[in-house]
Amino acid sequence: MEAKTFQQGIHPHYNKELTNQKPLHRAEDPEEVLIPIQQHIGAPAQLIVEVGDEVAVGEKIAEAGGFVSANIHSSVAGEVTAIEEKNEQVVVKIKNDGSTKQKTNLEAHDSLADVTSSDIRDIIQEAGIVGLGGATFPSHVKVSIPEDKNVDTVILNGAECEPYLTIDHRMMVEMAEKVLFGLEAIMKAADAQKGYIGIEVNKPDAIEKMREITSDQSNIEVVPLKVKYPQGGEKQLIESVLEKEVPSGGLPLDIGVVVNNIGTAVAITEAITEGKNLFERAVTVTGAVNNPQNLIAKVGTPIEELIEQCDGFKGQPGKVIMGGPMTGKAQNRLDNPITKGTSGILVLDEEETKDYSEAGPCIRCANCVDVCPINLVPTRLVNLVKEDMIEEAEEDGLMDCIECGSCSYVCPSNIELVQRIKLGKEKLRAKKREQ
Ligand code: SF4
Ligand code: SF4
Structure with a gap:
């Protein structure tokens, strides 16, 4: 066919x-996990544990904050040692006691x-x-x-x-x-x-x-x-x-x-x-690491621990990305934890890291238009966003952009088209909220 x-x-x-060709295998559990209570689109979950509480593997630690929201469960057994803010997010710190005690409400x-x-x-x-x-x-x-x-x-x-x-x-x-x-x-x-x-x-x-x-x-x-x-x-x-x-x-x-x-x-x-709650997931740890692998890792495991389990960086890292190179997010800290949305940890070496600080002017090559799977005109959208003509950008399909990054990938002038479109979408959402 x-x-x-x-x-x-x-x-x-x-x-x-x-x-x-590398089979999935279980990552070693970390000594401590950092579990954000917002790992989903929608309303944040509401905490139901306090510092000092003992929790089991799979136990609910935050309850969905509405219909479009999701419960959050502990990925290890142990004591809640802190509830703090990290990257503008509430995170629950749990010290792993090494036991396999489980708790679930599911049959x-x-x-x-x-x-x-x-x-x-x-x-x-x-x-x-x-x-x-x-x-x-x-x-x-x-x-x-x-x-x-x-x-x-x-x-x-x-x-x-x-x-x-x-x-x-x-x-x-x-x-x-x-x-x-x-x-x-x-x-x-x-x-x-x-x-x-x-x-x-x-x-x-x-x-x-x-x-x-x-x-x-x-x-x-x-x-x-x-x-x-x-x-x-x-x-x-x-x-x-x-x-x-x-x-x-x-x-x-x-x-x-x-x-x-x-x-x-x-x-x-x-x-x-x-009867298993979602507290672990598969993650590809790859790129410039010595032993790239497909791991099943506990939500809340710090990125650096998984990189360590892949025998560390290969050469000088240029960028560490959560997800893939097209839609992933560059990380500012290696102690950031993996979440339910983390499909990969990608290390790019210095040579592979595209430098958007050297963006040139648009040369009207139309490469970005030719590749856009939604048939948008990315360069026009970016210009409208820049001129603050958000309503016009909306009429031109701003919200239809799926943020795939194909336009940025092919732009010979290294213009951060997708980032600017994302910014435009945020501006439009903020404007609508105000109204
Ligand atoms: S990021 Fe948006 S504008 Fe750019 S190619 Fe993908 S869908 Fe089109
Ligand atoms: S790919 Fe880059 S240089 Fe070419 S038209 Fe689009 S924005 Fe301009």
Whole structure:
């Protein structure tokens, strides 16, 4: 079958060979974790522990602050030693006592036949599961379908188009049954009849494995996708798999589709079958480290400990990024903890670090226009934002930008287009709040 794809996009260096054949394995637990109480899109969670409290692995330490919010659980057993502010966030510091004492409010179920769609939504909500591809949108909200909407299709995003990252690839190869169970659970929760797993063709072993275990299921299809960035963007994935377009300003839900990440599907499976809350996740630690790896690490583990477990920096680090090179965030401190949204820790050496301080003038080459998967004119948006013409930028599709960074990647003048567009979006949101 021919691999499918979307219009536009780019072909960055993927560098996945550093870790794509390295099996997932468990990172050593840290002596202390730093757990932020806001690790999701939506309202912050509300603390329910105090300094001096003893907590178990998986115990809830902060309660969702509303429907669009998520519970937060401890990733280790031990004493809460501090509640403090770090990077403008409330974080809970827990000293790991090394025990494996567990606590959960969830029951374990053997099969999907034992749970209703409403049970699945409740389990996802209680487990604090959010989109693990980096979006961190609370997953129970995604499968709570409003009465005026109908979902017929669930797509699992196995594209993993972000360079360097390989955890979704490894999960499809090593945990295929959990991926499939998670997809079926999401389909049941959303009352969808058809499921797809879109996988880029640079993961042939994952395509083969997922095809093998879905071969007797006529309602689930594995779709090979061309290797192109941002193939895993929700709208691009839907365009590729279903040849349907999500309308400007709309959501996949508007055309009857729910998209979820591979890691999210695995977390949903573990919550249903093991009663496990979301307190650890897979992370690719890669780039300029001596032994790049795919680790399963506890939420709240400091970045530096994971780099240490990968035998430290290789050469002089230029930048440490949480996530991938296209959409990740550069870190100012190595004691920052990994969170539910951390799919990777990428170390770039000095040579690989693009220097935006040397940005030149726009030479009107139109490279940014040619690659934009949403058909925006990034250079025009940036100029409108600069002139504070935010309403005009909105009319030109400012809020449709998916912040993929393709425009910045191809700009020969090193203009930070995506950063300026993000700033414009923030300005527009602030203006709307004021109004
Ligand atoms: S304008 Fe937005 S969507 Fe278009 S290439 Fe740039 S970052 Fe991606
Ligand atoms: S890619 Fe850069 S230089 Fe070329 S038109 Fe866009 S902003 Fe201008």
